Amino acid sequence: DTGVSQDPRHKITKRGQNVTFRCDPISEHNRLYWYRQTLGQGPEFLTYFQNEAQLEKSRLLSDRFSAERPKGSFSTLEIQRTEQGDSAMYLCASSPLSGRGQETQYFGPGTRLLVL
Amino acid sequence: DQQVKQNSPSLSVQEGRISILNCDYTNSMFDYFLWYKKYPAEGPTFLISISSIKDKNEDGRFTVFLNKSAKHLSLHIVPSQPGDSAVYFCAASGVTSYDKVIFGPGTSLSVIP
Numbered sequence: 148d149t150g151v152s153q154d155p156r157h158k159i160t161k162r163g164q165n166v167t168f169r170c171d172p173i174s175e176h177n178r179l180y181w182y183r184q185t186l187g188q189g190p191e192f193l194t195y196f197q198n199e200a201q202l203e204k205s206r207l208l209s210d211r212f213s214a215e216r217p218k219g220s221f222s223t224l225e226i227q228r229t230e231q232g233d234s235a236m237y238l239c240a241s242s243p244l245s246g247r248g249q250e251t252q253y254f255g256p257g258t259r260l261l262v263l
Numbered sequence: 264d265q266q267v268k269q270n271s272p273s274l275s276v277q278e279g280r281i282s283i284l285n286c287d288y289t290n291s292m293f294d295y296f297l298w299y300k301k302y303p304a305e306g307p308t309f310l311i312s313i314s315s316i317k318d319k320n321e322d323g324r325f326t327v328f329l330n331k332s333a334k335h336l337s338l339h340i341v342p343s344q345p346g347d348s349a350v351y352f353c354a355a356s357g358v359t360s361y362d363k364v365i366f367g368p369g370t371s372l373s374v375i376p
Contacts, residue, residue, distance in 0.1 A: 151306070180364075189267075189352045189366030190307065203363070238306050251297060252364060254306035 151255035153239050159261045160229055167225045168258045172241030179222050180252060181214055182238040183207065190238050190254075196222060197244065229262045236260075266290045267355050269367040278376050282340040286353030286367055289334065293355040297364070298327060298338050301350045310351075311338070343374045 152171045160166050172179045178197050182190035193212070194204045198219035208214075211229075216222040226233055236259050240252040268287045276282045286296075294315040299307035313320040313327045313336065320327050326339045340347055353367040 153306075187272075187368060189354070189368050191366070192363045195363075240306075251309050251312060253309060254299075256304075256306045259304075 151239055151241050151253055153237075153255040153258050155258055156256060157259045157261075159263065161263050162231060163228055165225065165227045166229060166260065167223055168237055168239075168260075170222045170224070170239030170255060172221070172239070173253060174220075175243060176241035176253075177219070177244035178242045178250070178252075179216055180240045180242075181222070181224050182240065182254075184236040184238055184257070193224075226260075229260075231262045234260055234262045265368075266293075267353055267365050267367040269351075269353055269370045271370050272368070273371040273373070275373045275375060276343045278345055278374055279342045282338075282343045282347065282372055282374065284338040284340075284351050284353075284370050284372065286336045286338075287334060288336075288355050290355070290357070290365075291334070292357045293365075295356045296327070296329060296336050297354045297356075298325075299352045299354060299366075300347075301352060301369070307352055340372075343372075345374050345376050348372055348374045 154169045180195045181193040184190045193208050194214050196216040211227045214224045236257045238257045240254045242250040242252045266289050297312040298310040300310050301307045311322050311325050313329050329336045350369045350371050352369045354364050356364045
């Protein structure tokens with residue numbers, strides 16, 4: 148395992164459908180993050196896990212969004228009743244827990260979502 | 264309120280010359296700064312970082328400079344190569360064991376052969 152992987156890489160769905168994305172972090176990394184990126188913007192923080200605990204959620208994460216990391220390994224991000232405004236690149240990142248802060252996050256290739 | 268700013272959306276540089284990408288931040292609690300490079304259809308790739316206790320960090324062709332009093336950092340690429348053409352994101356995080364990493368909007372660098 149040499150990096151963060153995400154599946155699928157691309158998803159096209161119709162408005163109102165539910166979608167689920169998966170992220171597999173670097174195996175020894177305790178922390179896992181989800182970001183959303185739209186055209187012309189940097190990644191925007193959505194939520195963060197330390198092991199299986201979800202420690203923070205952004206205001207961007209509406210009630211239609213839910214994320215899990217059940218065993219502290221892979222994570223899923225589900226969007227219910229998708230809207231056209233959900234179209235974006237969804238990025239996952241992971242970092243080790245060093246206790247020193249200032250940890251570098253390593254990103255996966257992203258899942259490009261298009262809601263029609 | 265954008266806490267990390269990259270005021271140049273794009274930059275073109277001749278191959279072999281120096282590329283200078285600039286970043287400004289507003290939150291004085293940031294103490295760790297990172298640069299990421301992103302190619303189309305890929306996730307951001309970590310490039311280089313700097314802690315607030317330093318004013319310079321160098322890694323091969325890449326050097327990051329930090330001016331805390333001005334809340335400004337810059338990334339220098341010398342010499343620039345066509346493969347450096349990408350979007351570069353400046354990012355910053357705070358002092359605690361976990362603080363959100365805040366990204367700037369990015370600067371698109373084109374290195375012309």
